[in-house]
Amino acid sequence: MGAIGVIAVNAFRESLRDKILYNLVLFAGLLIGLSVLLADLSITEHHKVIADMGLAAINLIGVIIAMFVGISLVNKEIERRTIYTIMARPISRSFFILGKYFGLALTLLVNMSVMLAVFLLTLWLYHVPIEPSLFQAVQLMFVEILVVTAIALFFSTFTSSTLSAIFTLGLYVIGHLTADLRAMVANSEGGIGKAVVDLLYYLCPNLEMLNIKGQAAVGVAAAPEYMILASLYGVLYAGVLLTGACLVFQRRDF
Amino acid sequence: MDDIVTEDLSKSYPSGWPGRPPFVALDGLSLTVRRGEIFGFLGPNGAGKTTTLKILLGLVRATSGRALLLGEPAGDVATRRRIGFLPESPYFYDYLTAEEFLGFYGQLAGLSRAVTTQRVDELLQLVGLGEARTRQLRKFSKGMLQRIGLAQALIHDPELVILDEPMTGLDPVGRKQVRDLILSLRDRGKTVFFSTHILHDVEMICDRVGIVMKGRLVANGRVDELVRQDHIQSVEIVCQHIKTEGNTLIHSLATRVLQQGQQCLIVLPSPDAVDTLVGEIRRQGGRLLSVTPHKASLEDLFFHEAAQAASRVPAHVISGRAS
Ligand SMILES: Nc1ncnc2c1ncn2[C@@H]1O[C@H](COP(=O)(O)OP(=O)(O)OP(=O)(O)O)[C@@H](O)[C@H]1O
Ligand SMILES: [Mg+2]
Numbered sequence: 001m002g003a004i005g006v007i008a009v010n011a012f013r014e015s016l017r018d019k020i021l022y023n024l025v026l027f028a029g030l031l032i033g034l035s036v037l038l039a040d041l042s043i044t045e046h047h048k049v050i051a052d053m054g055l056a057a058i059n060l061i062g063v064i065i066a067m068f069v070g071i072s073l074v075n076k077e078i079e080r081r082t083i084y085t086i087m088a089r090p091i092s093r094s095f096f097i098l099g100k101y102f103g104l105a106l107t108l109l110v111n112m113s114v115m116l117a118v119f120l121l122t123l124w125l126y127h128v129p130i131e132p133s134l135f136q137a138v139q140l141m142f143v144e145i146l147v148v149t150a151i152a153l154f155f156s157t158f159t160s161s162t163l164s165a166i167f168t169l170g171l172y173v174i175g176h177l178t179a180d181l182r183a184m185v186a187n188s189e190g191g192i193g194k195a196v197v198d199l200l201y202y203l204c205p206n207l208e209m210l211n212i213k214g215q216a217a218v219g220v221a222a223a224p225e226y227m228i229l230a231s232l233y234g235v236l237y238a239g240v241l242l243t244g245a246c247l248v249f250q251r252r253d254f
Numbered sequence: 255m256d257d258i259v260t261e262d263l264s265k266s267y268p269s270g271w272p273g274r275p276p277f278v279a280l281d282g283l284s285l286t287v288r289r290g291e292i293f294g295f296l297g298p299n300g301a302g303k304t305t306t307l308k309i310l311l312g313l314v315r316a317t318s319g320r321a322l323l324l325g326e327p328a329g330d331v332a333t334r335r336r337i338g339f340l341p342e343s344p345y346f347y348d349y350l351t352a353e354e355f356l357g358f359y360g361q362l363a364g365l366s367r368a369v370t371t372q373r374v375d376e377l378l379q380l381v382g383l384g385e386a387r388t389r390q391l392r393k394f395s396k397g398m399l400q401r402i403g404l405a406q407a408l409i410h411d412p413e414l415v416i417l418d419e420p421m422t423g424l425d426p427v428g429r430k431q432v433r434d435l436i437l438s439l440r441d442r443g444k445t446v447f448f449s450t451h452i453l454h455d456v457e458m459i460c461d462r463v464g465i466v467m468k469g470r471l472v473a474n475g476r477v478d479e480l481v482r483q484d485h486i487q488s489v490e491i492v493c494q495h496i497k498t499e500g501n502t503l504i505h506s507l508a509t510r511v512l513q514q515g516q517q518c519l520i521v522l523p524s525p526d527a528v529d530t531l532v533g534e535i536r537r538q539g540g541r542l543l544s545v546t547p548h549k550a551s552l553e554d555l556f557f558h559e560a561a562q563a564a565s566r567v568p569a570h571v572i573s574g575r576a577s
Contacts, residue, residue, distance in 0.1 A: 003362060003364075006358065006361045006362055007362075010347070010350075010358055013349075013350075013354075014347065014349055017349045018349075080345050081341065081345040082345050082346055082347055083313075084308075084311075084313060084339075084341040084345070085339065085340075085341060085344070085346065085359070085403075085406060085407075086362065087311070087312065087313055088311045088312075088313070088334060088337070088339035088341075089334055089359065089362040089363055090331050090332055090333075090334040090335040090362070090363060090364060091331065091334075091362060092331050251315075253267075253308075253313070253314045253315060254308070254313045254314060
């Protein structure tokens with residue numbers, strides 16, 4: 001097993017021993033359960049409410065884990081000085097970053113799978129049809145989470161935890177808004193406002209592209225080409241951020 | 255062959271405020287550690303010991319100067335396979351058990367699974383943590399953490415071992431064990447470079463020492479050489495049946511004269527006056543009981559250098575003697 005693998009497996013082991021993650025996943029289960037109650041209250045569209053809320057719960061918890069664990073992933077190692085002995089080993093700083101990232105990605109994959117299983121079980125219990133589109137939505141959610149993790153990791157290589165959290169949250173929100181904003185100013189005359197929106201659009205991740213929850217909840221599948229393209233976009237974006245994180249990390253003093 | 259060579263190593267930490275000058279933690283530090291020796295890196299708190307060690311391991315980049323370890327530039331990734339490092343007051347992954355912890359470091363060092371398992375057993379025994387092998391590090395005492403840290407540094411049987419204050423936090427038995435461990439490493443041909451501010455540890459086991467103050471190497475050499483070259487040794491002479499009272503010769507030579515009954519203790523500031531004094535004792539028909547040269551200890555040297563560094567004597571004045 002290469003050095004990246006050793007780091008990744010250990011990062012995964014760390015998260016397995018972290019009770020907060022269990023609590024968050026449990027919380028997602030509760031939210032999914034709550035969706036059943038809400039569905040009972042609504043007069044029509046029982047199915048849609050359950051599917052909607054379930055997907056939203058998985059997404060929310062996934063993003064929260066990605067953001068907070070992503071930020072602390074490397075920061076915590078520096079603050080707690082556990083990094084000294086690791087970096088004194090024959091492992092490059094980039095491999096360390098990548099190992100930590102893949103370890104968290106593995107953790108998220110497991111968490112998402114558990115939440116998905118709870119979700120599917122709920123759907124099955126309440127006789128909601130399980131559409132393939134639901135799996136598509138969760139797939140793109142996972143890609144989004146990979147991007148968010150990379151964002152968090154990137155910021156945490158050069159700023160404090162608090163600032164990283166603010167930046168990551170900011171970028172996440174903007175990432176969901178840029179497409180809309182751009183559409184809004186598309187017809188305007190141009191000028192500075194439009195230029196800024198354009199800049200934001202090209203610089204920030206277009207996370208809305210990875211959000212197909214709405215259509216998925218009503219059973220409308222996305223085209224396979226779209227799935228591939230959107231996934232590729234997300235993975236590429238994460239890759240660029242990781243490269244940036246490695247470059248920044250390379251120059252740091254501990 | 256030199257295992258560690260630093261040339262004019264300097265490090266300034268940015269002050270964090272615009273306009274305020276950076277803090278100079280290391281200021282042109284040059285030293286060499288030879289293969290197979292135990293080198294003690296001595297200095298008071300804040301002298302720059304940890305900073306030097308961090309530069310050697312590539313954790314921190316020097317502002318200027320050069321450092322070579324095992325012939326390769328400091329921070330070279332592949333060379334670290336041959337180096338073991340214990341940071342000061344070790345912080346480790348506390349969610350791992352002792353054996354998982356050592357296994358992790360074995361794997362990071364590129365050992366095979368089989369070798370790792372075997373080394374983990376050996377090292378747990380060596381540092382006396384066999385009982386605690388399945389306990390999580392969060393439940394370890396400070397001394398136990400120090401021990402597991404040492405085991406971690408040695409798991410891959412490195413040629414060069416760099417330890418930052420390895421005896422801190424240990425009880426007297428633990429300190430002795432670490433001293434013995436360091437000596438046994440040298441017996442097996444390893445090079446040990448360790449920092450400390452405890453003089454006693456250095457005097458007991460080091461082949462050579464370097465003393466660092468305010469980021470500068472102020473003395474460097476074998477313990478006995480440093481002590482000899484630096485201080486005017488005092489000499490204690492004990493004799494009987496002589497009269498010291500009113501003896502101007504004796505009082506002009508001695509820094510202290512203690513008469514107790516028949517016996518008399520005379521302290522001379524340097525060995526130079528011994529012959530004259532002994533002549534005087536003979537002349538009076540007294541009897542010479544003992545002549546004891548008082549060696550200045552490393553501690554004296556340490557305080558002497560500390561005083562000089564505090565009074566900011568220019569570095570070249572002091573280090574001229576150090577080389
Ligand atoms: N990251 C940093 N930023 C700013 N200053 C630092 C930093 N690290 C160390 N220093 C300063 O550099 C000087 C040397 O620190 P260093 O840790 O090397 O001392 P030391 O000799 O190891 O001391 P001790 O015996 O207390 O461990 C200190 O004055 C310290 O405040
Ligand atoms: Mg120190």
